[in-house]
Amino acid sequence: MRDRGRFYLLIVLSIFLVLLIIVNNIFQDFFSKEIGAYLERRFYYERVISKKGLSLHRAMYWREEKRE
Amino acid sequence: MRGYRITFLIIVLLSVASGYLVKRYTAREFDESLYLKELAPDILFYEKRGDPPYYPSDRGIIAFNSYDVRPEIRGYAGPIKLLIIIDNSGIIRALKILEHRETRNYVHYMETQEYLSQFVGKSVMDPFEIDRDIDGISRATVSVQALARTVRESSRTMAEKVFGLKVPTVTSPLRTVTSPLEEKASRPETIIYLALFLSALSLYWISRREKGFLRFRDISLALGIGVIGLYLSTPFSILHIYNILLMRLSSSLMFYILVSSILLSLFIAGRFYCGWLCPFGALSEFISRIPSRKWSIPEEIDRKWRRLKYLLLFFVTFLVLFTGVPEFGVYETYITLFSFNGTILQWTFVLLMILANLRVRRFWCRYLCPVGALTGMVTLPASGYRSSGECPVDNPPDLHISECIRCNRCFRREPCEG
Numbered sequence: 001m002r003d004r005g006r007f008y009l010l011i012v013l014s015i016f017l018v019l020l021i022i023v024n025n026i027f028q029d030f031f032s033k034e035i036g037a038y039l040e041r042r043f044y045y046e047r048v049i050s051k052k053g054l055s056l057h058r059a060m061y062w063r064e065e066k067r068e
Numbered sequence: 069m070r071g072y073r074i075t076f077l078i079i080v081l082l083s084v085a086s087g088y089l090v091k092r093y094t095a096r097e098f099d100e101s102l103y104l105k106e107l108a109p110d111i112l113f114y115e116k117r118g119d120p121p122y123y124p125s126d127r128g129i130i131a132f133n134s135y136d137v138r139p140e141i142r143g144y145a146g147p148i149k150l151l152i153i154i155d156n157s158g159i160i161r162a163l164k165i166l167e168h169r170e171t172r173n174y175v176h177y178m179e180t181q182e183y184l185s186q187f188v189g190k191s192v193m194d195p196f197e198i199d200r201d202i203d204g205i206s207r208a209t210v211s212v213q214a215l216a217r218t219v220r221e222s223s224r225t226m227a228e229k230v231f232g233l234k235v236p237t238v239t240s241p242l243r244t245v246t247s248p249l250e251e252k253a254s255r256p257e258t259i260i261y262l263a264l265f266l267s268a269l270s271l272y273w274i275s276r277r278e279k280g281f282l283r284f285r286d287i288s289l290a291l292g293i294g295v296i297g298l299y300l301s302t303p304f305s306i307l308h309i310y311n312i313l314l315m316r317l318s319s320s321l322m323f324y325i326l327v328s329s330i331l332l333s334l335f336i337a338g339r340f341y342c343g344w345l346c347p348f349g350a351l352s353e354f355i356s357r358i359p360s361r362k363w364s365i366p367e368e369i370d371r372k373w374r375r376l377k378y379l380l381l382f383f384v385t386f387l388v389l390f391t392g393v394p395e396f397g398v399y400e401t402y403i404t405l406f407s408f409n410g411t412i413l414q415w416t417f418v419l420l421m422i423l424a425n426l427r428v429r430r431f432w433c434r435y436l437c438p439v440g441a442l443t444g445m446v447t448l449p450a451s452g453y454r455s456s457g458e459c460p461v462d463n464p465p466d467l468h469i470s471e472c473i474r475c476n477r478c479f480r481r482e483p484c485e486g
Binding site (some may be wrong): 003006011015022024028032048 | 364367369376380435
């Protein structure tokens with residue numbers, strides 16, 4: 001491979017890595033360690049709390065639960 | 069170059085305006101109460117009330133968002149918002165960082181539960197001073213100072229207002245805004261940076277007249293790696309500019325001195341920072357000097373691909389200013405290298421950019437660096453620079469001045485200059 005080809009390869013690899021890094025920056029929070037805890041809260045809201053006509057405000061659910 | 073400047077300005081204006089409008093009409097309010105259950109599963113909190121607002125409970129415990137209490141306390145890039153739970157004796161029961169805009173590479177440890185757990189069980193009467201009762205984090209000093217100050221000031225305010233506790237004097241918001249800068253003014257870091265910057269700038273000017281002084285450029289570059297890169301860990305980054313454009317003001321005097329010194333130098337010495345002080349540029353140049361066969365790249369290809377850094381800058385600027393999240397644009401090698409933290413992808417990229425210098429001189433600076441692109445756009449025309457084959461960035465003789473890093477090797481005083 002000639003120098004020109006090697007140079008193109010290096011440039012393309014660099015662009016690819018930069019784009020991968022940016023994509024990773026954007027989506028890393030979706031894959032963070034806390035996603036399990038967040039999804040659990042979110043699913044619980046969708047499955048139980050929202051059906052009671054309550055808002056996403058979890059504290060309201062706990063208060064209702066205590067009164068019952 | 070004028071076209072690039074206009075394009076960049078249009079992108080900045082469009083992305084800020086469209087980002088603002090989209091957020092205004094589509095953004096949902098962040099529901100911090102979602103985290104209350106996580107922090108204190110056995111406590112029942114009621115709805116937010118009071119001024120400053122807080123979540124009361126029936127057990128003499130309250131929770132509050134520190135930003136509701138002390139919004140003026142800022143880290144390196146804006147406020148650090150915390151959800152804090154304290155009891156009626158002034159003990160911190162739990163806390164969690166809700167939001168911050170510090171550069172994650174530097175503050176990754178600050179975000180961990182391991183680090184935050186040192187605040188739990190502390191009294192609001194405690195001093196919350198770094199390296200006294202709170203652990204510091206090297207390379208994140210400003211951020212952890214802001215974190216400790218936020219916890220201390222907001223907890224004391226709430227303990228006093230809600231529980232009527234007598235706390236050490238709570239500083240006024242106005243005082244808190246100014247005090248961090250005053251503290252930093254005497255810090256040796258700021259003085260060392262200024263001494264280095266002014267020395268390098270002086271040597272730059274002298275070496276335009278006396279070529280013998282060019283040998284000091286290597287010393288300046290080495291000090292750039294040692295001081296700006298390794299000791300201060302604050303290489304000038306495009307994130308500095310994004311934080312200013314997004315109005316995320318810093319509490320660090322170093323932040324303002326770094327940005328203003330480099331921006332001002334652009335008007336009198338062009339990309340002097342790139343050629344005399346940039347730690348990654350210095351590292352790249354030293355590696356480029358290792359005897360090895362350099363690739364022969366045709367001039368037209370070299371010229372064409374130098375535009376890549378401008379296109380990347382435009383793309384990342386739009387992404388960051390539209391979303392309002394500077395973190396999205398972190399791909400700069402010097403952030404990863406000098407924060408000693410990064411993902412596998414970032415480290416792979418750094419390694420590639422370092423090794424690339426063995427075949428192409430200052431590869432990162434020529435084709436990818438966003439700071440190089442930004443400073444190149446701002447650089448004013450200057451006479452006397454005509455590359456003559458010993459250029460550290462392999463500039464052809466008639467290349468635009470925006471690509472010149474002012475090493476002064478090729479500088480020749482023109483007759484009209486006397």
